[in-house]
Amino acid sequence: MVRAVTSFGRSGLSDWLLQRVTAVILVAYFLCIGASLLGGVSYAEWKSMFEGTAMRIFTLLAVLSLAAHAWIGMWSVGTDYLTERLMGKTGNVLRLAYQIGCGLVIFVYVIWTIQILWG
Amino acid sequence: MVPNVKDNRPVNLDIGTMRLPITAWASITHRASGVLLFVGMAVLLWLLDVSLHSAESFASLSDCLDNVFAKLVIWAVVSGLIYHTLAGIKHLIMDFGIGETMEGGVLGARIVIALSVVLIIIAGAWIW
Ligand code: HEM
Ligand code: HEM
Numbered sequence: 001m002v003r004a005v006t007s008f009g010r011s012g013l014s015d016w017l018l019q020r021v022t023a024v025i026l027v028a029y030f031l032c033i034g035a036s037l038l039g040g041v042s043y044a045e046w047k048s049m050f051e052g053t054a055m056r057i058f059t060l061l062a063v064l065s066l067a068a069h070a071w072i073g074m075w076s077v078g079t080d081y082l083t084e085r086l087m088g089k090t091g092n093v094l095r096l097a098y099q100i101g102c103g104l105v106i107f108v109y110v111i112w113t114i115q116i117l118w119g
Numbered sequence: 120m121v122p123n124v125k126d127n128r129p130v131n132l133d134i135g136t137m138r139l140p141i142t143a144w145a146s147i148t149h150r151a152s153g154v155l156l157f158v159g160m161a162v163l164l165w166l167l168d169v170s171l172h173s174a175e176s177f178a179s180l181s182d183c184l185d186n187v188f189a190k191l192v193i194w195a196v197v198s199g200l201i202y203h204t205l206a207g208i209k210h211l212i213m214d215f216g217i218g219e220t221m222e223g224g225v226l227g228a229r230i231v232i233a234l235s236v237v238l239i240i241i242a243g244a245w246i247w
Binding site for chain 1: 150153154157160161164167168170171174177178200204207208210211214
């Protein structure tokens with residue numbers, strides 16, 4: 001068995017499941033946002049919507065889901081193309097750099113969201 | 120491993136020489152839209168940030184959104200979200216074992232692409 005140290009849950013099955021659970025959470029969140037935007041919102045309505053505890057928790061849940069979903073998704077893409085088989089040794093170096101880059105971006109997204117909600 | 124197939128069959132795994140079936144297009148577009156969304160989340164988060172920061176910054180958004188380029192960027196991200204979500208839902212349905220045949224796959228891909236085109240056009244109309 002391949003030991004996948006850079007995958008999210010260290011196991012393909014758990015990553016597979018987590019990607020699906022987080023996908024469902026993300027759909028629910030985007031539907032919720034879309035529904036509230038559809039009729040047009042004023043600043044006051046929009047602002048008070050994000051002041052509610054429930055919406056803050058939902059938004060935080062969504063960004064954490066995004067973090068897991070995107071890590072697993074970008075990992076799948078990276079491990080398909082940035083590989084030793086396709087590019088020789090540089091593939092491994094590039095993939096590592098790519099994963100660090102993805103991780104940093106995800107980290108920024110999470111902190112940024114917290115800052116937007118509570119900053 | 121015991122070889123149980125004849126090794127002299129012709130093999131063509133050079134994907135560049137194949138005509139991709141609609142299911143393959145649906146699949147690679149799901150991947151491409153996922154990567155687009157990963158980058159596009161920065162745009163959406165920025166929108167959320169500016170829209171919640173203050174009444175002035177909220178109002179300044181509508182100024183900016185008069186800009187055609189800004190509209191295009193947002194439309195692109197929203198389109199990626201629409202396609203990735205519909206194709207993602209198709210994935211989830213297929214994970215339940217529904218539509219896993221060749222015919223089911225082709226039908227699913229057609230439904231996803233058709234629905235996405237419709238929703239993307241509606242989203243474009245809504246943004247403009
Ligand atoms: C919101 C931001 C999102 C980002 C950045 C994102 C990103 C990605 C990426 C990069 C992949 C990997 C694609 C591949 O391996 O080919 C992926 C896979 C997937 N996405 Fe998303 N996604 C997002 C939202 C969603 C939503 C809303 C759904 C809803 C259904 C969804 C469902 C899926 C599914 C089911 C997979 C797995 C596909 C597979 O196993 O091959 N994603 N996502
Ligand atoms: C998703 C992408 C974008 C968003 C959310 C966005 C958001 C904003 C915001 C909030 C402002 C107001 C700033 C202020 O007045 O303090 C603004 C102004 C402006 N943006 Fe953007 N922007 C985006 C992309 C673009 C792009 C790609 C361009 C052009 C190439 C652009 C051109 C402008 C211009 C010309 C203004 C000044 C408008 C005015 O004050 O009348 N924007 N934008």
